[in-house]
Amino acid sequence: xxxxxAEIETDELARRMSAVVGEAHCISDPAGLSxxxxxxxxxxxxRPRLVVLPASTEEVVExxxxxxxxxxxxxxxxxxxxxxxxxxxxPGGVVVALSRMRRVLxxxxxxxxxxLEPGVINLDVTRAVQGRGWYYAPDxxxxxxxxxxxxxxxxxxxxxxxxxxxxxxxxxGARLVLDGGEVVDLGGPSPxxxxxxxxxxxxxxxxxxxxxxxxxxxxxRKPEATRTFLATFPSxxxxxxxxxxxxxxxxxxAAIEMMDTLAIQAAKAATGLNWPEVxxxxxxxxxxxxxxAEHTSAAAIGIARSAGALEVRIPVxxxxxxxxxxxRKSAFAAVGRLSPNYMVEDGVIPRSEIARVLREIGxxxxxxxxxxxxxxxxxxxNLHPLVLYDARNPGEEEKAAKLGGDxxxxxxxxxxxxxxxxxxxxxxxxxxxxxFAPEDLETMFLVRCAFDPEARFNPDKVFPTPxxxxxxxxxxxxxxxxxxxxxxxx
Amino acid sequence: xxxxxxxxxDEAVLGVAPGxxxxxxxxxxxxxxxKGCARDRQRLVFVGGxxxxxxxxxxxxxDVLLRTGRLSRVVEHSPSDQIVVAEAGLTLAALQxxxxxxxxxxxxxxxxxxxxxxxxxxxxxxxxxxxxxxGTARDLIIGLSIVRADGTAARxxxxxxxxxxGFDLPRLFVGSLGTLGLITSVTFRxxxxxxxxxxxAVEPITGGQARALVVATREAQLEPASLMLLAGSGALRLGVxxxxxxxxxRQQTGRFSGLVQAAGLRGExxxxxxxxAFWARHEAARTSGAVRxxxxxxxxxxxxxxxxxxxxxxxxxxxxxxxxxxxxxxGFAGGTPADPASAVAALQRARxxxxxxxxxxxxxAAPPAVRAGFDAWGAPPAAVEVMRRLKARLDPEGRxxxxxxxxxx
Numbered sequence: 001x002x003x004x005x006a007e008i009e010t011d012e013l014a015r016r017m018s019a020v021v022g023e024a025h026c027i028s029d030p031a032g033l034s035x036x037x038x039x040x041x042x043x044x045x046x047r048p049r050l051v052v053l054p055a056s057t058e059e060v061v062e063x064x065x066x067x068x069x070x071x072x073x074x075x076x077x078x079x080x081x082x083x084x085x086x087x088x089x090x091p092g093g094v095v096v097a098l099s100r101m102r103r104v105l106x107x108x109x110x111x112x113x114x115x116l117e118p119g120v121i122n123l124d125v126t127r128a129v130q131g132r133g134w135y136y137a138p139d140x141x142x143x144x145x146x147x148x149x150x151x152x153x154x155x156x157x158x159x160x161x162x163x164x165x166x167x168x169x170x171x172x173g174a175r176l177v178l179d180g181g182e183v184v185d186l187g188g189p190s191p192x193x194x195x196x197x198x199x200x201x202x203x204x205x206x207x208x209x210x211x212x213x214x215x216x217x218x219x220x221r222k223p224e225a226t227r228t229f230l231a232t233f234p235s236x237x238x239x240x241x242x243x244x245x246x247x248x249x250x251x252x253x254a255a256i257e258m259m260d261t262l263a264i265q266a267a268k269a270a271t272g273l274n275w276p277e278v279x280x281x282x283x284x285x286x287x288x289x290x291x292x293a294e295h296t297s298a299a300a301i302g303i304a305r306s307a308g309a310l311e312v313r314i315p316v317x318x319x320x321x322x323x324x325x326x327x328r329k330s331a332f333a334a335v336g337r338l339s340p341n342y343m344v345e346d347g348v349i350p351r352s353e354i355a356r357v358l359r360e361i362g363x364x365x366x367x368x369x370x371x372x373x374x375x376x377x378x379x380x381x382n383l384h385p386l387v388l389y390d391a392r393n394p395g396e397e398e399k400a401a402k403l404g405g406d407x408x409x410x411x412x413x414x415x416x417x418x419x420x421x422x423x424x425x426x427x428x429x430x431x432x433x434x435x436f437a438p439e440d441l442e443t444m445f446l447v448r449c450a451f452d453p454e455a456r457f458n459p460d461k462v463f464p465t466p467x468x469x470x471x472x473x474x475x476x477x478x479x480x481x482x483x484x485x486x487x488x489x490x
Numbered sequence: 491x492x493x494x495x496x497x498x499x500d501e502a503v504l505g506v507a508p509g510x511x512x513x514x515x516x517x518x519x520x521x522x523x524x525k526g527c528a529r530d531r532q533r534l535v536f537v538g539g540x541x542x543x544x545x546x547x548x549x550x551x552x553d554v555l556l557r558t559g560r561l562s563r564v565v566e567h568s569p570s571d572q573i574v575v576a577e578a579g580l581t582l583a584a585l586q587x588x589x590x591x592x593x594x595x596x597x598x599x600x601x602x603x604x605x606x607x608x609x610x611x612x613x614x615x616x617x618x619x620x621x622x623x624x625g626t627a628r629d630l631i632i633g634l635s636i637v638r639a640d641g642t643a644a645r646x647x648x649x650x651x652x653x654x655x656g657f658d659l660p661r662l663f664v665g666s667l668g669t670l671g672l673i674t675s676v677t678f679r680x681x682x683x684x685x686x687x688x689x690x691a692v693e694p695i696t697g698g699q700a701r702a703l704v705v706a707t708r709e710a711q712l713e714p715a716s717l718m719l720l721a722g723s724g725a726l727r728l729g730v731x732x733x734x735x736x737x738x739x740r741q742q743t744g745r746f747s748g749l750v751q752a753a754g755l756r757g758e759x760x761x762x763x764x765x766x767a768f769w770a771r772h773e774a775a776r777t778s779g780a781v782r783x784x785x786x787x788x789x790x791x792x793x794x795x796x797x798x799x800x801x802x803x804x805x806x807x808x809x810x811x812x813x814x815x816x817x818x819x820x821g822f823a824g825g826t827p828a829d830p831a832s833a834v835a836a837l838q839r840a841r842x843x844x845x846x847x848x849x850x851x852x853x854x855a856a857p858p859a860v861r862a863g864f865d866a867w868g869a870p871p872a873a874v875e876v877m878r879r880l881k882a883r884l885d886p887e888g889r890x891x892x893x894x895x896x897x898x899x
Contacts, residue, residue: 110705110790111819133709155654166652168661169629184873190848191819192615192786195871195896196670196880200628200661204654224711244570250593250682250735288713289745292738299735348650352570380652381571417653424655435648435655443636443644443884444657450880462656 008070010049016070017052017094020062025100027051036095039080039087040142041427048075048089055100057175057183057213064211065181067094068456075458076207078118078150081142083344084425086154086206090460096211098149104128105214113172113189115216118149122156125217134219137164140421141329149212155204157421159255159328160285162379164220166421168203173216176202176209179456189216201447206423207458209451223287226254227297228321231309235279236260236374238308240355242282243378245303247351251296253379254285257328260358262338262373263386267327270334275327278310282378283328331375332386338373339388341397345404346422347411351381357414361385361407368403370396382420383411409434424462433464445469494523494554501555503535504548505858508555515560517577517635517643517674524672525641527554533889536668538579538610541602544782544855545614546667547866550893556672558609564588565675566649572680573632573649578609578673594680597624601776609673615665619716619731619772622817624681631660633677636670639885643674651679668891669899670884684733687715688743689765692750692757694725697796699755703728704789704816706749712742714817718772719792721800721812729768775811779824781833781856783840785812787849789819798843799823799851806836822854830859837864845869870897 010028018026027033028050037045049072054060067074073093080087080097089095101117104125108114109132114125122143125136139158140146146156151167152174164170173187187199202209233239239258246253259267259281268275275281282304286296301312315321335342349357358374365372365387373386385407389400408418408431418424418431432441441463448455449469460466494510501508509532514520527534532553537543539559558579565575569592576585582596583603589595599618600606606616612634617626624630633647636659646659663673692703700719707714707730715733719726732742743759750757760768776782783803787795795814800823804810807825814821823840827833837860841851845868853866871877874897881888881899893899 108788108790111788112708133711155658157652157654161652165629166654168658169625178876184876186873188848190786190788190850192784192850193871194850194852194867195874196666196877197628197661197664198873198876198880200658200664204658221708221711223713247572248570250685252681288734289711289738289742291741292734295735295737348648348652350568350571350573350650352568377652381650382652415649417648417650417655419655420650420652421654428655432656437644439642439644440646441656442642443638443659444646446883447657447659447662447880450883451876453879 008072013070013072013094014050016066017050017063020066021052021054021059025053025055036077036080036089036097039077039082039085041083041085041088041425044085044088044426046089046091048095049092051095051097053097053100057177060096060177060211060213061181061183063096064177064179064456068180073459074211074456076149076153076211078147078153079121079145081146082150082154082425083346083422084419084427086423086425086458086461088426090458098147101213108189109134109219111189112219113216114219115214116148118147118152118212118215120148122146122148122151129219133222135222136170136217137220138167138170141332148215148217152203152212152215153205153207154421154423157382159257159377162256162377163252163254168200170218171199171203171215172218174199174202174212175214176212178210179452179454187216206425206461208448208461210457223293225290225293226285226287227293228283228285228315228324229297229301230313230324231282231304232276232278232311233280233282233309236358237355239280239282242304242307242309243354244352245307246300247379249299249303251286251300253300254287255377256379257283258376258378259328259331260374262371263331263335263375266334266338266373267331269337270330271323271327273323273327276311283324328375332384335373335386335388339371339390341389341391343387343400343404345383345385345387345407346419347383347385347408348417348420349381349383349411349414350416351379353414354378354381357383357410360410364403364406368399370400370403372403377420380420381416405431426461429462429464432462497555503537503543503552503555506549506552508535508552510553511555511557513557513560517561520556520561520672520674521637521641521643523554523556524637524639527889528640531887531889533892535891536609536613536672538607539581539602539605541606542610542614542616542854544853546853546894548861548893549891558607561674567592569594573651573677574680575633575649575675575677576608577675579607582606582608582611589680590683593683595683596678597630597681598627601773608676612664612673612676613666613668619718619769619815621820622717622815623713623715623733626664628661628664630678631664631676632679634660634663634673635675636663637672637674639671639887639890647677649677667895669881669895671890686736686739687731687733687765688739689729689731689760689768690743690746690750690757691760691768692728692755695728695755696726697793699753700726700728700816701790701792703749703753706753707746710745710749712746717815717817719814719816720772720775721796721804721814722775723809729772731765772813775813776822778811779807780826781807781860782822782824782854783837784852784854785814785821785823785844785849787819787844787847789816791847791849792816794843794847799840802836802839806832824855827860830857830863833860834863841868867896
């Protein structure tokens with residue numbers, strides 16, 4: 001018999017959950033819960049009622065059934081490295097952490113796939129197969145700690161998705177637990193399973209459709225050769241021109257990354273790299289069969305030089321190459337050395353607008369009296385402006401948030417997006433209405449309703465106005481958020 | 491309100507005659523048609539070039555046939571951003587001509603490019619030999635505009651390649667066969683036209699040899715743009731195409747030829763005319779025969795696919811052909827059977843074999859006598875109930891292409 005959210009005591013819920021996952025894996029003490037108050041987006045903490053750590057699909061099914069019967073919302077969570085608050089707890093809800101489900105279940109290299117549990121760490125997928133010359137392509141900067149389940153929820157990208165695509169291009173199948181405990185398998189290792197591409201709807205749905213308990217990923221044979229170079233430029237104008245020229249020449253680089261002066265300073269401080277403090281640095285990988293990689297690398301270097309590169313550096317060995325990439329991948333964290341606080345933004349613009357947008361961001365930052373470091377995936381126009389501020393100065397955090405929002409609106413105005421890879425989560429729900437019309441959001445919401453009509457999973461994310469699905473089966477029960485006057489039904 | 495006209499006899503959809511035909515010239519007119527049909531509770535089927543109309547089951551009924559052919563504008567092509575926004579009724583060939591003038595292309599090459607429209611290609615998930623390299627529409631679509639069953643215009647995705655804002659409506663519509671809404675425009679990411687292209691043909695070759703050669707090609711870190719096994723009368727023939735810059739293509743063809751030789755097979759680097767003829771033969775096969783099917787199974791099952799599916803189809807369909815991409819694990823087969831009963835028996839045997847391998851067989855074309863004995867989709871997939879719920883949310887009255895899709899959706 002279903003009970004309303006208000007009726008069940010947390011102690012009773014904990015007792016029931018413990019019976020499923022074991023007492024040691026049901027966290028209810030304040031110190032234990034505080035770890036789960038936020039993900040990689042640290043502001044706006046919310047303490048969950050409980051955190052449960054199931055170890056199998058069967059346990060997830062039982063947890064979901066209990067939550068369904070008790071009318072309690074669930075928030076799935078991987079490693080908690082997300083940067084948009086997608087795993088932020090829902091008030092009164094239970095966090096389902098999948099970190100105990102980290103087995104690699106099956107590897108099939110002839111057909112090029114691996115089946116695994118969602119808690120497996122991104123880099124561990126490649127580690128499992130690299131001895132035989134294979135790898136998993138999507139490489140978010142957090143790949144040494146982020147989980148595949150989280151990557152599926154956020155449709156994670158990374159530096160190399162310019163050539164190889166995003167998580168959605170590499171997920172072949174998933175096992176999904178729906179509200180009420182129904183288990184469905186979507187896709188699979190064989191191509192072209194019949195029916196709607198529900199898997200595509202699942203990837204990037206930010207934990208709002210159900211809980212993924214198994215994933216089948218495509219694996220790729222490592223390219224024969226990778227050629228890397230770093231080019232320095234007086235300003236982002238010349239660097240932007242180089243990027244446009246390289247693309248116009250028909251070259252599809254594996255990655256082209258761009259950093260501005262502040263980001264260069266931060267990376268140097270963190271890694272000890274001897275990069276010059278120029279206006280802009282491009283770091284580029286091309287890969288593929290040896291002759292193709294050598295040809296395109298030489299052509300790209302020529303284009304960078306004629307666009308005004310001050311210097312082109314080619315790593316002498318793999319160690320130096322890794323160090324260059326370390327400088328790039330550590331840039332986010334390194335900015336912490338330049339400023340007591342900073343916000344990571346994630347917007348997308350048409351690649352051809354790079355130089356113009358960077359100038360505009362500089363102007364907006366000047367007006368706000370703040371500094372912005374820019375690190376981004378230049379090949380696909382995915383900006384990561386890092387807004388530096390000092391929370392000890394009254395009003396500065398608000399100013400930084402406003403600047404971040406203004407940058408996202410600029411991206412939308414130019415035909416871009418409010419997020420290229422970090423997701424909408426809790427943080428950017430308010431900006432969805434800048435990018436999409438009410439009809440667009442309504443259509444997306446109908447998709448959500450097909451999977452999760454009672455909004456059991458991660459109910460308060462992505463959509464700017466919290467809403468509930470119509471036509472619920474069975475007798476009417478107010479959703480906790482509805483009862484609290486936070487949402488309206490439609 | 492856009493006027494409708496009576497349907498011509500050749501406008502029947504798998505034998506089901508429409509009550510009327512609408513040919514809107516603008517997206518706004520299309521939305522008006524949809525609203526009118528919503529008001530009058532009329533059932534709709536959308537048609538682009540009609541090249542893949544044989545995919546799926548016949549509709550339960552068609553009150554209005556909406557033809558998208560007049561929605562044929564390139565809305566925006568940004569060469570420097572490598573994206574294009576185009577209306578759904580634009581033909582693939584017309585799009586490729588526009589793009590080629592800027593040294594670019596869309597990485598999709600289903601047969602019948604002069605007729606096939608972008609909306610139809612997305613709705614039917616149509617693809618050709620370039621799937622080896624570029625995947626399907628799912629891998630290239632970045633945005634779309636639709637009109638829902640109730641006449642509401644909406645869009646998903648965007649105009650930039652990298653974008654994770656909101657649920658992925660564009661990919662959800664790939665392969666939905668007009669059952670979720672009318673696609674009015676599509677946005678794709680583009681690729682540069684290659685500087686060089688070369689095809690190596692290997693003949694004769696057995697299924698086992700082809701499978702081993704695919705494994706060796708992957709192990710050699712080669713990156714083919716197309717890899718296709720042609721089965722017809724006579725021996726199997728494998729064509730492998732490499733594309734890119736001149737030095738890369740030369741190195742790859744050289745190394746692939748070395749692999750062929752090491753396997754004790756005979757490979758021939760085709761000249762331009764020979765390569766063109768090879769891929770034209772592939773395309774001609776794809777569009778021939780009264781019965782045509784799509785096949786899928788894991789690449790490692792190539793020999794079982796040949797023995798368990800292609801062989802019975804060759805017999806049962808009469809002068810059968812098959813083309814298989816053993817890199818991806820997909821393919822097509824067809825023929826013109828003399829006797830529907832033997833065709834149905836062969837289709838059933840082939841489907842059983844593929845399903846047992848974890849794959850599938852779906853109808854892409856068949857006369858009524860064959861359809862009467864053979865379901866277009868086969869057993870519904872595991873998640874069919876969720877699919878029904880999705881359909882019920884987007885088209886609650888079931889008026890869009892009713893009965894065309896999996897599980898009677």
